[in-house]
Amino acid sequence: MPAPPSAPPPPPAPGRPPASQPPGPVHTPEDELAAERAHLARARAELARMREHTLSLGADAGDAIAGEALARTLWLRARALQDDPGTTLFFGRIDTTGPVGEDRLHIGRRHVTDASGDPVVVDWRADVSTPFYRAGPTDPMGVRRRRRFGVEGGRITALEDEWLDQEELDRQAAPVDAAGSRLLAREIERPRIGPMRDIVATIQPEQDEIVRADVGTTICVQGAPGTGKTAVGLHRAAWLLYAFRDRLSRSGVLVVGPNRAFLEHVGAVLPSLGEISVRHTTVEELLAHARVRTVDPPSVARLKGEARMAQVLSDAVWSHVRPATEPLVVPRGSRRWRVPAYQVQDILDELRTRGVRYGAARAMLPRRLAHAVLLEMERAGDSPDDRVQDAVARSAPVTAYVKQVWPQLTPAAVLAHVLGTGEGLAPDQQDLVWDRAPRSPGSARWSIADLPLLDEVADLLERTPSLGHVILDEAQDLSPMQLRAVGRRAATGSLTVLGDIAQGTTPWATGSWAESLGHLGKDLDAPTTHLEVLVRGFRVPASVIGYAARLLPQVAPGLAAPESVRPDPGRLDVRPVDDAVAGAVAAVAEVADAEGTVGVVVPDSWVARVGAALSAAGLEHEVLDGDHAGERLLPVHLVPATVAKGLEFDQVVVVEPAALARAEPDGRSGLRRLYVVLTRAVSGLTVVHAEPLPGPLGQG
Template identity: 45%
Template sequence: MTSTEPALRHALDRERAHHEHCRTVLAAMVEGAREHVVTGEDVSASGADAEVLGHRLRSRAREMRELPQGPLFFGRLDFAEGEEAGRALHIGRLRITEHPAAPPLVVDWRAPVSRAFYQATAADPRGVAVRRRFGWAPDARGDRADLTGLEDEHLGRGESRAGALVVREIERPRLGPMRDIAATIQPEQDDLVRAGLGDTVCVQGAPGTGKTAVGLHRAAYLLYTHPQRIRRGGLLILGPDPVFLSYIAEVLPALGETGVRQSTLAEEIARHPVTRTDGARTAALKHDARTAEVLRRALYARVDPGAAYDLAVPDGSYRWRVPAGTLARVVADVREEEPPYTVGRERVRARIAAHVREGAERRAGPRTDAWLRRVERSRPVGAALDAVWPRVRPEEVLAPLLTDPDVLARAADGILDADEQRALLRPGPAPRSWRSARWSAADLVLLDEVAGLLGHPEGYGHVVVDEAQDLSPMECRAIARRCAFGSLTVLGDLAQGTTPWAARTWRTTLAHLGRPDAAVTSLTTGFRVPKEVVDLTNRLLARLGVDVPPARSLRGGGELTLRACAPGAVPETVVEAVRHALARDGSVGVVAAGPDVPRLRAALDAAGLPAAGPEHLGARVAVVPASAVKGLEYDHVVAVEPAAIAEAEERGLHRLYVVLTRAVSRLDVVHTRPLPF
């Protein structure tokens, strides 16, 4: 603030008093929501209307009760021009008002008027004279003393800068779950957050650019802007694994949004437990987009117009006849229309019944709908339908493909060569039936594909997909089926693709997601990872074979230490690096190739430095296998033997890139062998 110390104290006292008033009003809002539930129970209405009203009131009351404690505002706008001229608006994570018709005490950060907080500059002030940012103590719960400072930008005087409070918030030590970034959203991030509901957005984000936070804040923005449409269709957050979901779990509740499904794709498609493991080549083939056509052929091979026969449908003492040729033509016509398999079966049933009805009405006059339904559900019609278009489960389609060479050869002819077909077949005797079959993780993706051919799964209004660069074509298709009539936010970094089928271009991934024309936006400016680490990882980036622009960092003051040691001294060197890191604030992540993790944890325990695993997000020290660190961040990372990490898997250099970019303040590299970078 550019005023004298007494003026600053006076301004702080006024803002603290305003915050105290906001807390009182919020408590009244929470109590009012509870009272509305009680009042609503006595409302006289139809059963359906009362149930809808009750659900809405209870949901609102629950949301209000579940709001986490914390500061109620983080910024303020003083307007000099426009519709808000002469007003001062506090910006926070939730609208707070004494009465629905009264001016708000705090404006929701997602409201249109709040956009000026993120977009206004001295060159384009958007009517803002002063933008004020508030400094709150770490882990503030909203107490009066937690408001520790404020900074003003006088945009009307030409001032526009990122002040110390913004920098302090961005660089705050990282301990525990991910925090929201509502107070520090940058203009390019704000553009993505506020993209329209119908827009599918793909964000190519370098490490530390906030792409995950952008996706979560966009979800919160859409829930605020289109509440009925989004809640009716549902909103799904897809993460790569349960640890990552735990890491981001508190962001949306902190923004006032609860009840959003956060899941992994494996959970979404889990028809059976995973009880077998595929070899690398077999798994890659199952994730290959060509397999979709193999499955489609195998399913529709069960449709057989040649199995049609003369059908007699009883109607009292009379029998209505459907000649075999007519039935065969019906099946062939429906097959050419290419409906979902189950829809096609019912379409054949309906056309058989329509043919019978037409003959009956020519002979004896109109027939009722009830009569038509009896014909459709009659035993002879069902038997004929089973002959030409049989019922089938996904497992009944997939199990023969993986165990019978002849079945696979017919379905894969011209798609997979003989060697690829042999790689898909399971070794050993075939199970007696699909009920006794054991399934791999890749098999579940194939089963989901067949289920999608049978009938469309229930979809979502919007899906946010994080770490999307690691999705296979078949996994993309599974997501596309769940968002056929909605939109997507696709987040990832091609340089961090570590699966054998990881994307090398976003256009390929977007095509498999059914959004080939979606806009791709690159975020290259990092706010968390310091320049010293980014400069190192940019040297590795050139070796990864992906078309990704180098990252740049606005954050200096990081530390990079290379610790060379003898092969037998790695545990001791790691212990020394961790002791050094613990002298500073923040979290410490020791990241190594999977086989090295047990001995490093043992060494730290023996040294009196107990370490947790990656699932314990609040731990001060964690030892994490390189395969599990994606999406996580630590203030201080100790990367152990980069050469071993790079050699551990097919895309090991990409994995190493992930490991090195988990450091948001300091990076120690412990090595005995030459460094890959």
């Protein structure tokens, strides 16, 4: 893919410092506005007509099953055609020139046609919409003018034109381009209220390259904070479902996120784009082979997450195939048919080398043994047919013999055996797992680290079905065994892998995307795999990202520092106090009345104490946890540090960074956790500390 462009950033919205004012005004000619508002009213009427037509269709398909499938299809179609009165059906327009003349295309979240089938609004995912995102002065792609709209409460309030036609550019005294688009900046900087929004109106060229990558391509996105990598991944899912719907509607698309709070935060994006069939899940939910009842110490969890556990488990599974020491004897009628042990062993060896799963090979064994018996019958002059072979394969002697040499296994039994015996592990590793090993599968107290091991064994026994495409977010935090489990779900499909090495906070956080992709079953050197690096940050202001970037040399040596493309530096206040809790309450009180949301990020063990102090001060708030994102109806949110990843707030108050970093198992992961929480702010960051600031944050 081409390298991301180095265009200058969009400027801030009106009301920011004068030095950052963009060139050119926001044009609001009444005649143009009236025409666009009329087109919006027409588009809403046509969308309502399309929905009413869908609801009027019958679901009589000839039989009950087909009728039910058709009814569901029509219901999904009608749901996708629902209008959202809080926004507009289109956010932009391009005026193009071509061989047949000029054309105007309104670009929106879904396709809208009139009764004759002519487009009123063009879906942003259609090929003809691509120039809206990628056209520029050096390559206008046939676009004369790009128009953006200001929207408030579902009503068009302003419009702004960017001319790409050279003749018109020569006539413009102060042309407005994408880099100077005040409406674009206003949309990017809009307060963060409620769940994550779609970014169809603000997708940048380098993001659009990722969104529209072919379905057969696995994309890995290394994205600095605020570069929009999560939104890009979700919009890629929407584009793939549009461009390859027949293929992916059968094979499926899955979004995997770090926790349930994160998924609730991003869960409204795809429905807002008309896609309601994509499943969202966490890694733990995806691998829910057992109920989690305990927590492993970091040393044990790290061992269980290592990639070599895959070989240990494979050896353990196949070690259950026992050598044939006795012949197979099958009585039938007045005869006893005998297959020598060496012939049975040849069958066992051949099945083991076929490359099939343990369970599939076990299912083949009765037929193979029955075939050997039939050969003995034929040598004796009989003429058995397929019915005889089926009967022999199901006979009690064959069933008992298969059970003896190729026993049936369960994932829980195999893992309990490995952890209980230490089979395949070094002596020091055996010491780690023995104390916590289950005495039996039924009494096992499984941990989160056991879930990918159970999934690995399950796949060794029976092949895991593959999906068409998997979106994996915060991938830097997954262990090799977790990555293998996710990769199995895309064994015959592709992935979009999203993450930031600098934000890895688990003991097994990756240091290399090539390594992570390998565990996912993809080769970074393959032509169908690409690594894309996003460094232009649209969300985090320059002063905040600059402060957090002090940590990069220690947490991710060699990783390029992110570049904030917002001229407004934002607000940064590093505030020493005598009491961190009281200081946090004071800091929240100062910003609680500002527009947008406030995130109060604290060490996990401080949640109750800080929450009580906020309540005592009359500051209503919601507590976000890993299982639930809250209703997010109140402006102030109390956020445990381990839940903050992937979330964003207009104002952020980080409480006692030293205690926050100290809660992690080692210094490096503590600084990485700190880097994560410092980069959650969209407009302003307040750091409240009574202890000295850790690492480079205390310097200068």
